[in-house]
Amino acid sequence: MKYLDLAMSAATSLGAEYADIRIQKTTDQVIFLRNLSLKSANTSVLNGYGIRVFKDGAWGFAHNKVFNDEAVLATVQKAFDIATLSASVNKKKKLRLAPERSYIASYKTPVKIDPFEVPLSEKVELMMEVNRTMLAFEGIKQAVFYLIAHKDEKLFASTLGTRLDITYQFIDPMITATAVHEGDSQSRTFDEGGRAVGWEWIQSLNLIDKARQVAEEALIKVKAESLGPETRRTLILDPNHLGLTMHESVGHPTELDRVLGWEADYAGVSFATPEKLKNFRYGSEIVNFVGDNTLAEGLATMGFDDDGVPGQKWHIIKDGILNEYGSTRDTAMEIDLGYSRGCNRATYYYDQPINRIPNLYLLPGTQPLTPGELIADTEDGVYIQGRGSFSIDQHRVNFQFGGDFFWEIKNGKLIRPLKKILYKSCNPEFWNSCDAICDQRFWRPFGVVNCGKGQPSQTARMTHGSAPARFRNIRVGGSQ
Amino acid sequence: MKIKDIEKYIREHTQADDFICFVSENESHETRFAQNGITQHIAGPKLSISLELSFGEKSGSCRVNQADEASLDFLIKTAEDIARLAPADLEHMPSAGPAKLPKVENCAKATMKLKPKTMVDIVQKSINKAIAANALVSGMCEKHLLKSWTFTKNGFAGSNEGSSFGHSMTLKKGEVETKVSYEAKDYAPFDLDQEFARLKSQAKALASMQSFEAQKIAVILRPEALQELIWYMTWMMNRRQSDEGFTAFTGQMGQKFLGEKFSLYSTLKHKSLSAFPFSSEGLPSTETTWVENGVIKNMPANRYWAQKVGCEPLHIFNMYIPGAESSEEEMMKMVPRGLIINRFWYIRAVDMKVGELTGMTRDGVLYFEDGKIKHAVNNLRFNEIPHEMTRRILALGAEKLASPAMIAPTVLVDGFNFVDKTTF
Numbered sequence: 001m002k003y004l005d006l007a008m009s010a011a012t013s014l015g016a017e018y019a020d021i022r023i024q025k026t027t028d029q030v031i032f033l034r035n036l037s038l039k040s041a042n043t044s045v046l047n048g049y050g051i052r053v054f055k056d057g058a059w060g061f062a063h064n065k066v067f068n069d070e071a072v073l074a075t076v077q078k079a080f081d082i083a084t085l086s087a088s089v090n091k092k093k094k095l096r097l098a099p100e101r102s103y104i105a106s107y108k109t110p111v112k113i114d115p116f117e118v119p120l121s122e123k124v125e126l127m128m129e130v131n132r133t134m135l136a137f138e139g140i141k142q143a144v145f146y147l148i149a150h151k152d153e154k155l156f157a158s159t160l161g162t163r164l165d166i167t168y169q170f171i172d173p174m175i176t177a178t179a180v181h182e183g184d185s186q187s188r189t190f191d192e193g194g195r196a197v198g199w200e201w202i203q204s205l206n207l208i209d210k211a212r213q214v215a216e217e218a219l220i221k222v223k224a225e226s227l228g229p230e231t232r233r234t235l236i237l238d239p240n241h242l243g244l245t246m247h248e249s250v251g252h253p254t255e256l257d258r259v260l261g262w263e264a265d266y267a268g269v270s271f272a273t274p275e276k277l278k279n280f281r282y283g284s285e286i287v288n289f290v291g292d293n294t295l296a297e298g299l300a301t302m303g304f305d306d307d308g309v310p311g312q313k314w315h316i317i318k319d320g321i322l323n324e325y326g327s328t329r330d331t332a333m334e335i336d337l338g339y340s341r342g343c344n345r346a347t348y349y350y351d352q353p354i355n356r357i358p359n360l361y362l363l364p365g366t367q368p369l370t371p372g373e374l375i376a377d378t379e380d381g382v383y384i385q386g387r388g389s390f391s392i393d394q395h396r397v398n399f400q401f402g403g404d405f406f407w408e409i410k411n412g413k414l415i416r417p418l419k420k421i422l423y424k425s426c427n428p429e430f431w432n433s434c435d436a437i438c439d440q441r442f443w444r445p446f447g448v449v450n451c452g453k454g455q456p457s458q459t460a461r462m463t464h465g466s467a468p469a470r471f472r473n474i475r476v477g478g479s480q
Numbered sequence: 481m482k483i484k485d486i487e488k489y490i491r492e493h494t495q496a497d498d499f500i501c502f503v504s505e506n507e508s509h510e511t512r513f514a515q516n517g518i519t520q521h522i523a524g525p526k527l528s529i530s531l532e533l534s535f536g537e538k539s540g541s542c543r544v545n546q547a548d549e550a551s552l553d554f555l556i557k558t559a560e561d562i563a564r565l566a567p568a569d570l571e572h573m574p575s576a577g578p579a580k581l582p583k584v585e586n587c588a589k590a591t592m593k594l595k596p597k598t599m600v601d602i603v604q605k606s607i608n609k610a611i612a613a614n615a616l617v618s619g620m621c622e623k624h625l626l627k628s629w630t631f632t633k634n635g636f637a638g639s640n641e642g643s644s645f646g647h648s649m650t651l652k653k654g655e656v657e658t659k660v661s662y663e664a665k666d667y668a669p670f671d672l673d674q675e676f677a678r679l680k681s682q683a684k685a686l687a688s689m690q691s692f693e694a695q696k697i698a699v700i701l702r703p704e705a706l707q708e709l710i711w712y713m714t715w716m717m718n719r720r721q722s723d724e725g726f727t728a729f730t731g732q733m734g735q736k737f738l739g740e741k742f743s744l745y746s747t748l749k750h751k752s753l754s755a756f757p758f759s760s761e762g763l764p765s766t767e768t769t770w771v772e773n774g775v776i777k778n779m780p781a782n783r784y785w786a787q788k789v790g791c792e793p794l795h796i797f798n799m800y801i802p803g804a805e806s807s808e809e810e811m812m813k814m815v816p817r818g819l820i821i822n823r824f825w826y827i828r829a830v831d832m833k834v835g836e837l838t839g840m841t842r843d844g845v846l847y848f849e850d851g852k853i854k855h856a857v858n859n860l861r862f863n864e865i866p867h868e869m870t871r872r873i874l875a876l877g878a879e880k881l882a883s884p885a886m887i888a889p890t891v892l893v894d895g896f897n898f899v900d901k902t903t904f
Contacts, residue, residue, distance in 0.1 A: 035570075036570060037569050037570045037571045038539065038566055038567060038569050039569075039571075040541065041539070041540050041541065041562045041563075041566050042532075042540075042541040042542065042543065042562075043541075043542045043543070043558050043559075043562065044542070044543040044544075045542075045543070045544050045545070045554070046543075046544075046545045047544075047545060047546060048545065050524075058517075058518055058521070059518070059519070059520060059521055060521050061520065061521060061522045061523075062522075062523050062524050063522070063523075063524035064524055064525070065525070065526075065527060065545050065546060075524075078523060078524075082521045082522075082523055082596070083521070085521070085596060085597065085600045086511075086518040086521045086600070088600065088604070089513070089517065089518050089600060089603055089604045089607065090516055090517050090518075090604070090607050090611075093515075093516055093517030094517075095517070095519075119565065120561075120562055120565040120566065121565045124565070124566060124567060128567065141724060141725065141726075142724070142726070178726065180724075180725045180726070184833055185725055185726045185727075185832065185833040186833075257519075260514075260515065261514055261515045261616065261618060261652070262514040262515065262519050262618070263514070263618075264514060264515070264616075264618035264650045264652060264657070265514070265618040265619045265620060265648055265649070265650040265659065266620070266648075268825075271903075330519075350522075350524055350526060351522075352520050352521075352522050354520070389828045389829060389830045389831075389838060390828055391826045391827070391828045391838045391839055391840065391861070392826060392840075393825070393826070393840045393842075393859060393861075393902045393904075394825055394826070394840070394842055395902070395903075395904055397902050397903050397904070398840070398859075398861060398900060398901070398902035398903070400838050400861060400863075400899075400900065402830060420830075420831060422830065422838075422863075424861070424899070424900050426902065426903070455510070455512055455520075455620045455622075456508070456510055456522070456622075479830050479831050479834070479836055479863065
C-alpha cells in the first residue's frame with residue numbers, strides 16, 4: 001500500500017531515528033445468547049493506522065482513521081512533534097532500541113473454515129441448541145453462550161526496511177450454566193480461553209455434550225459442600241485452571257517493562273528483578289516455563305510482533321531458575337540484552353504497542369504420569385478445574401485463586417464435589433511446591449483473550465498450557 | 481460526514497422497523513512516564529458509530545469508525561443482514577421515544593484549552609520534583625474530550641459533551657512506594673505542588689514499615705478505597721440479577737439491608753460530579769436514591785426488566801455517598817487500634833451470591849493505636865462483603881471527589897476482614 005512508503009519516507013525526511021506505521025483493520029463478531037434471548041449479535045470494524053516515531057531516545061505515537069496522503073503526512077508530523085516533546089523531558093533518560101534486521105514477510109493464521117464466512121444463522125442455531133440443552137436440566141436458571149470471532153489484518157512498515165502483511169485470527173466460545181438451589185447460586189463454565197484457529201475447532205468440540213456436562217456439574221456444585229477452615233493441603237490443578245495461575249504469577253512478573261518499573265503507576269511492578277536472572281529459584285527443578293510465539297494455534301502467534309520482530313521460543317524459567325524475560329526492542333536495552341524477544345503488541349490501530357506476555361507454558365513432566373496416577377498418589381488434597389476468582393498484589397508475590405469445579409481427594413480417590421474453594425500462596429513458594437507434573441500426553445493449551453494492561457488500557461491475547469500438576473502444602477479452604 | 485448528516489443518511493437508508501444509533505468522537509492526548517522518563521506518548525482522534533436495528537423482534541448491530549458513505553452503507557447492511565438472520569428476541573424492546581433530558585455541564589474550559597506542551601511541562605515538573613526528592617516517579621498525564629450523540633427511529637435524540645483531565649504519580653523511594661492521583665472533568669483546580677506535597681507526605685509516613693499479620697481490625701478507608709468497593713457492590717446490586725436469585729440482594733428491595741450510616745445516590749446537583757444525561761437505552765438521568773440510611777430504595781433495571789416486574793427503569797450515572805464531619809484524627813480515637821487504607825487493588829468477586837470480594841491494599845497502609853499513627857505496615861489481602869461492611873461503619877468523614885463520577889467520604893469501619901499479608 002502506498003501509504004506505507006509515504007509515511008516512512010516522510011518520517012525519515014523529518015529526522016526520525018526510527019519510525020514505523022501499522023495499518024490495522026480489526027473485525028470482531030460478538031454473539032451473546034442468554035436464556036434463548038439473543039442479547040447481542042454485533043460486528044465491529046475498526047480501521048486506521050498508528051505511526052510511531054523514535055527521536056532522541058523518545059517515542060511519539062499518533063493515530064488516524066482517515067486514509068489519504070494529506071492525513072498520513074499530518075499523522076507522521078504529529079508523531080514526530082510528540083516524539084520531540086517527549087525527548088525534551090529529562091534528557092538524561094533516553095531510551096535505546098535493540099538492533100533488529102529488516103524482514104519482508106507475510107503471516108496468516110492457519111484457518112480451515114473462516115468463522116466470518118460461517119452464516120450467522122448457523123452460529124446462532126448451535127448456540128440456541130446449547131442453551132436449550134442446559135435449560136432442560138431442572139434447577140438450571142441461566143444458560144449463557146458467548147462467542148467471539150476476531151480478525152486483525154495488518155500492514156506494517158518500518159524505516160529499517162521491514163514490510164509485513166499479517167492476518168491474525170482467533171475464536172473463543174464460552175458456555176455457562178447457573179444453578180439456583182436452597183438460597184445458593186453456582187455456575188459452571190466451559191472455557192478453553194480461545195485459540196488461533198477457525199470454525200473447524202467449534203465443530204470438533206461437540207458443544208452439546210459439553211453443555212450437558214456443564215449443566216450437570218453446575219447442579220452438582222450448587223448442592224456441594226464447602227471445605228471449612230483453611231489448612232495446608234495438596235492441590236492438583238488442571239490445565240484449564242493452571243493457565244490463569246501461571247498467567248498472573250509467572251507471565252506478568254516476567255514482562256520486562258514491569259520489571260523495569262514502567263507499569264509502576266498502574267498494573268504494578270515485579271519481584272523478579274534483573275539481579276535474580278540465572279540465579280533465583282522461582283520453582284522446583286521440574287518447573288520449566290517456555291515463552292513461545294511460534295506455538296501452533298497460540299493466541300500470541302502472529303509471525304511478528306508490532307516492533308517487526310519475529311516470533312521466538314525461549315526458556316523463561318529453566319529447571320526452576322529465572323532465566324529470561326519477555327522483552328521488546330526498547331525494554332531489552334534497559335538491561336543491555338542486545339535483542340528483543342518480540343513481545344511488543346498493540347490491541348487496535350490507535351494503541352501504542354507495549355510489552356506483553358508471550359504464549360507461555362509449563363513443560364510437561366519427563367516421566368510417564370497420568371492424572372489418575374497423580375490422584376492415586378495423593379492422600380489429602382483438592383483437585384481444581386477451570387477459572388474462578390483471581391487476585392494478586394502489584395509486585396506479583398501474594399495471590400488468591402478460586403476455581404470453577406472442585407473435588408476433595410482422600411486416600412488417592414476423588415471422594416466428593418466441593419464449592420467455594422480458595423487457595424492462597426505467594427511467589428516463589430507456590431512454584432517451588434510443585435512436585436509432580438503429568439506427561440506430554442496430558443498437556444493442554446489454555447488461552448487468555450482479555451489480558452488487560454497499560455494506560456490507556458489495552459487487551460492482549462496469549463496461550464498458556466500445562467499438564468495436570470501437583471502442589472504441596474498450600475493454604476486451601478472455603479470462602480467466608 | 482457530520483453528525484446530522486450521519487443521522488440523515490441512516491434514517492434515509494435503513495429499511496429496519498426500528499433502530500438506535502450511538503455516535504461518539506474522542507480526541508485524546510496521553511503522556512505516560514515511568515522511572516523519571518516518558519515511555520509512551522499518544523495522540524489522535526477516534527470515532528465510533530454503532531447502529532442497533534431490528535425487524536420486528538429480530539435485532540442486529542454493527543459498529544464502524546469511518547463516516548464516509550461506503551462505511552455507513554456497510555454499517556447499515558451488516559446490521560440488517562444480522563437482524564434478518566437472527567431469531568426473534570424474547571426480550572426485544574422498541575427504541576426510546578422523545579424524552580426531556582436534563583441539562584448537564586460535563587465540559588470544563590480549562591481542560592479543553594489544555595495544550596500538549598503544557599501537559600509535557602507538568603510531566604517534566606513532576607519528574608523534577610521526584611529527582612529533587614531523590615526518588616523515582618511514574619505516572620500518567622491525560623486529557624480527553626468526548627462528544628456523543630444518540631438517536632432512535634422513535635424520536636429519541638440526546639447528546640453530551642464531556643472533558644476529563646487525569647494526572648497520577650507513583651513515587652518510589654527506597655522500599656517506599658505510594659501514589660496520588662487527580663481525575664476530574666476540570667483541569668483548573670489541579671495543583672501539582674499540592675499533589676506532590678501529598679505524595680511526599682504519604683511517602684514520609686510510610687518510611688518506617690513493620691510487619692503486620694492479617695486479622696479483623698478497624699479501618700479508616702479513604703475515599704479512593706471506599707469507591708472501589710462500592711463500584712463492585714453496585715455491580716452486584718442489579719435488579720434483574722437479584723430478582724432471579726443470583727446475588728445477595730435477592731428479596732432485599734425496600735429492606736434495611738445495608739448500614740444505617742450508608743446512603744447512595746445518583747445526582748445531577750453536584751457541579752464537580754460528571755453525569756451523563758441519559759442511558760445507553762435512551763433513559764433520561766434523574767435524581768435517584770439507591771440506598772437511604774441502609775434501606776434499599778431502588779436497584780438499576782433496564783427497560784425490559786422494569787416492564788416485566790413493574791418497576792421504574794433506572795440506571796446508575798454517577799455515585800454520591802454523603803459523608804459527615806469526623807476527621808481522621810477523631811476516627812483514630814473512636815477505636816483502640818486500626819489501619820488507614822489509601823487504596824485497594826485487584827478486587828475480584830469471590831462469591832457473587834454472597835457478595836464477597838477479595839483484593840489487596842496498595843499505596844500505603846498505616847497502623848494507628850491510641851489515637852495516633854504509629855508506623856506503616858505491609859500490604860494485606862482482604863476477603864470482605866461490602867454490603868455487610870456498611871453495617872459496621874462507625875463514622876463518616878468529609879466527602880471528596882474520588883473520580884469524575886464518584887463522591888465518597890472517608891469512613892471508619894469496624895472489623896474489616898484481612899486474611900493474608902504480602903512481603904512489602
